[in-house]
Amino acid sequence: MAKGDGNEGFESIVICNCSFNNNKTCHVVSISLTALNISATLPPDFSKFRHLKVLDLSRNYFTGTIPREWTTLKLETLSFMGNRLSGPFPKVLTNITSLTNLSIEGNNFSGSIPPEIGKLINLQKLTLSSNAFSGELPVELAKLIYLTDMRINDNNFSGKIPDFISNWKQIQKLQIHGSSLEGPIPSSISALTSLSDLRISDLKGARSPFPLLRNMDSLKTLILRNCLIYGEIPEYIGDMKKLKTLDLSYNNLTGEIPGSFHKLTKADFLYLTGNQLTGSVPQWIVERNKNADLSYNNFTWEPASPIECPRGSVNLVESYSTSVDKLSRVPSCLRHKFPCSVSSKQYKYSLHINCGGKELNISGDTTYEADIEPRGASMFYPGHGWALSSSGNFMDNDIDADEYIVTNTSSLSNVSAIHSALYTTARISPLSLTYYGLCLMKGNYTVSLLFAEIIFKSDRSFYSLGKRIFDVYIQDELVLKDFNIEEEAGGTGIPARGMYGPIISAISVVPNFRPPIIVGKRNYLVVVLGAISAAIVIVLMVLGILWRKGRLGGKNSVEKELRGLDLQTGIFSLRQIKAATKNFDTENKIGEGGFGCVYKGLLSDGTVIAVKQLSSKSKQGNREFVNEIGMISALQHPNLVKLYGCCVEGNQLLLVYEYMENNCLSRALFGKNATCKLKLNWPTRQKICLGIARGLAYLHEESRIKIVHRDIKTSNVLLDKDLNAKISDFGLAKLNEDDKTHISTRIAGTIGYMAPEYAMRGYLTDKADVYSFGVVALEIVSGKSNTNYRPSEDFVYLLDWAYVLRERGSLLELVDPDLGSEYSSEEAMVMLNVALLCTNASPTLRPTMSQVVSMLEGRTAVQDLLSDPGFSSMDSKFKALVNHFWQNPSQTLSMSTSGTVTDSASSNIEIEESRNR
Structure with missing residues (x-):
């Protein structure tokens, strides 16, 4: 074995096995070159080490991708953690089927995870965190049944957390932090009873109840932060006696803190921040004085409640409901919005804080107050006219309390000698920092936030590979989204495990306005002008989720x-x-x-x-x-417009x-001039039609609340820059939570798109949307408006003409002439037949939208039309109704309580071609 010195405790090690050929031959079996700041591409010659089992190149500066020659390696452990490798997921690695441990964390890989990853059936540890991977997790991951450690944090995946995670029966660590996946956490997770470390955060999608974790008695770390979980915390969580860290912050949890929580004697960190918890704060939490953050909740005041704000390890800032506002004995820090508690004579006109440092006098007349309290995992600290709230612990770094303050020993360029002292220290937090500037006189102030990246270096070493991104709020208003000090200062960086999270060097709040001052290449000064009334709140947060219910303006x-x-x-x-x-x-x-x-x-x-x-x-x-x-x-779905x-x-x-760059489908299809109308080729029309179908399938069948849109039409389908379809205008949607038919007393929709049973009798089910979709599908294929195209006076709508052409066996005559011969007649017939099936006059004979998606994707054959009443065989009453609609396009129908049809002027009927959102 040969050793060499690396950086700060890291070693370079090469191990040889000399037992070959009766101890006469040695082969290299392990190479560890960590933290040597190697700046190069990966050498193909590693493939010559035929007996190499372990290769650790983590924490260097390797660039490029993986050489193809490495396919022949018989590695068991391979790590590239913390480098600058890039490109798609290296498929070369999927051929090294002997791998049991693979870590490519902290690089610049992108694109989807290939299905070939399923070939690595021997994997026990897979770490893909902190890259730019996208797409859905491939189902082939289910084949990795020997996984004990899986980490996919900090990526851009899409889709839901898959049910196939239940295949990982041996898994002990599962981390899905900030991966962009959608909830809910699948019920299949209950099968993972060997878990000791479960971390999931920042899920998208709809709300969901607390996941079933009852039998996970081995859990030591449980983090379900910002996972859209609602309801009460299960009592059985308190029976997880091995728990050391429990983080359920920033959800929609209600009810009281379970009484069983007092049994969590080994829990060093308890985070219930940013929920709607009620009841009293358990006395044992305050007395135990371990790190506990209960801030931003709705607790009620009891005689045994704290008579002052706990300092140190228990954070209760803004944790009590507004019901305590009339109780004078309640400390102001426990109240919502943290009101000032001194007389107006003691109000101040300025505020200066040297974050993480001692008191400093700048320019002889400005004193920055000291901020040297070392703790920060769950801390409230009051200064003179200001206060500090900090939350979160550095999970993978066993750091001491005083490392929530960091010190800079390097010089900073282009910083004046007067201000350089402010950048020698900084306060840091893994989750959130909140500074309260209290008791300021009313008026206009300049708020200056001084940032300097003093942890990640600017040299070509692995120390420069960190990326710190956080949001900045002032007065509960987001002023900087995904703020990156390195980028603002002109540097670059990629993610790496370490002391990330918000960091700030100094705060200054002064009356009168000042222009921004640039203070150096790797420094950044934020200046915000605004009116301040009594107090100012500055929040730095690694997650942009600090907005809470009940903070709405207006009084109507x-x-x-x-x-x-x-x-x-x-x-x-x-x-x-x-x-x-x-x-x-x-x-x-x-x-x-x-x-x-x-x-x-x-x-x-x-x-x-x-x-x-x-x-x-x-x-x-x-x-x-x-x-x-x-x-x-x-509701969040790729085919729904995002609010x-x-x-x-x-x-x-x-x-x-x-913003939708290509306006709406109505304009794209029927625009009156070349500027408005888009040339949509056949694949694009297919994509748009399928996108609408998928969006409706989500609304009807997949979302937690089942919704009938009621006004599907081309002007309510928007197109983004890539011509992806997104359904808009849910203001007319009808909640259908009980999955029952609704009789509406107020019909809302658009002429030419409304299903006959809804237009005539107010009979509303999701099949009304199916009908409307069928009309839109016809318009997409034909390029003609259902209400404006009349081949003869005998036909009111395009749909009438479609049924006639179907009877003649010439349905393809509907295809838009602008397509010429550049389309598939087979695919066109599928879309047209699906459209006619959707517009069946009988709602029970229409398919569901999931069936429509399946037919359009080619997974299911298009059903034969079960009946063909169409519009041509409608009874006279309905024909008369259609003609009435045509002659009165500015009116809608509403159903009176007596069941008679009456006319009423309404703004719900919209005939337009140029809408956007």
Whole structure:
């Protein structure tokens, strides 16, 4: 064995086995070259080590990808953790089937995980964290039945956490932090009874109840942070007596802290931050004085409750409900919004904090107060006129308490001697830092936040490979999204395990406005101007989830209704929206929907948005506004338009959506000029049709709340820059939580798209959407509008003509002439027959949307039309109704309680070609 010195405790080791050929021959069996700052591509010559079993090249600066020659290696352990390797997942590795331990964490690999990974059937440990992988997890991962350790943190995967994780019966560590996967956590996870370390965070999608973890008695670490979990915490969690870390923060948990939690005597870290927990704070939590963070909850005051804010290891800041506001004996730090507790005579005009450092005097007249409290895992600390709340522990680093403060020993370029002392220290936290500036006089202030990256270096060593990304909030308003000090200062970096999380060097709050001051290449100064009233709250958070229910502006009835919703979106201020849209400049107006105008906007972080401005004068509009927020906030799917948030201030009712670069399908198909109309080839039309079907299948069958849209039409299908279809306008959606038929007393929809049973009798099921989809599918194939195309006076709609052509056996005459011969007649017939099947006059004979998806994907043969009443054989009453619709396109029908059909003017009927969100 040969050794060499590496960096800070790392060693380079080469091990030879000399037992070959009767101890006459030696072969290299293990090479460890860690933390040597090797800057090179990977050498193909490693393949010559035919007996090599272990190769550890972690924490270097290797670039490029894996040489093809390595296919012949018989490795058992291979690690590239913390390098700069890039490209797609290296398929070369899938041929080294002897591997039991593979780590490619902390590189720049991207793209999907190939199915070939299923060939690595001997794997026991697989670490893919901190790359840029995307796509769904391949089902072939289910073949890795010997896995004991699986980590896929910090990637861009799509789809849900798969059920096949139940195949990993031997798994002990499972980490799915920030992987972009959707919830819920599958019930199949209950089969993983060998787990000792389970970490899942930042799931997308709909809310879900607490996952079933009852039999996981070996758990030592349980993290389910920001997983959209609702309901009460199960009592059996308290029976997991081996737990050392429990983190259930930033969910929607309600009820009291289970009484069984007092049995968690080995738990050193307990995080229940940012929930809706009620009841009293258990006395044993305060008395035990282990790291516990219960901040931002709704606890009630009891005689035994703390008479002052605990300092040190227990954080209760803003943890009590608003019901304690009238109780003078409750400390201000426990109240919501942390009010000032001194008389106005003691109010201040400025605030200066040297974060993590001692008191400093700058320029002779400005004193930065000391901030040297070493702890930070779950800490509340009051200063003079300010306070600090810190949360989170560095899970994989066994660091001491004082390492929540870091010191810089290197010089910083382009920093004046006057300010250089402020960058010698910084406070750091793995999850969140909140500074409260208390008791400031009302007025306009400049808030300066001084950042310097003093942990990750700028040389070509593995120490430079860290990436620190966090969000910055001021006064509960997001001012910097995914803030990266390195990028802002001109550097680069890739993720690596280590002391990541928010870091800040100094804070300054002064009256009057100042221009920004640039303070050096690897430093960054943030200046925010605004009105401050009594207190200022500055939050730095590694996750952008600090917005909490109940922080809505406005005092009208809509706000009251919104407070009753479990929103999963953000709240925007009117000031933000006005800045983004240039005060609703007419040049930014991109459309006009049923309840108001739509504007294009640009947020301060560069995000392009579409703002839907609803009329506050319309009670109907208000109701639709509440419906739309409540439902869209719980729905996330690639084929649904994404709702970023809303704004309710004064008379303003605003919805903020992702911007759709290609407007709507109606404009793309039927645009009046070349600027509006898009040339959609056949594969694109197929993709759009299938996307709409998938979005509806999700609404009807896959989401937690089953929804009938009620107004599917081409103008409610938006197209992004890649012409992916996204369904919009859920304001007319009808909740269908009990999966029952609904008789609507107020029909809402658009002429030409409404199913006959819904238009005539108000009979509403998800089959009404299926009918509307069928009409849209016909329009996609034909390029013609169902309501505007009349080949002769005998036909009111395109659909009428489709049935006639079907009877003649010439259905392909419907195909858009603009396609020429550039389409598949077989595929066109599939789409047309599916469309006709969906528009069957009998709702029971229409397929479900999941069946439609299956037929369009070619997995299921298109069913024979079970009946063909069509529009040509409708009874006279319905024909008369159709003609009435055609002659009165500006009216909708509503069902009176007596069952008679009456006309009523409404804004729900929309005939348009140029809408966007």
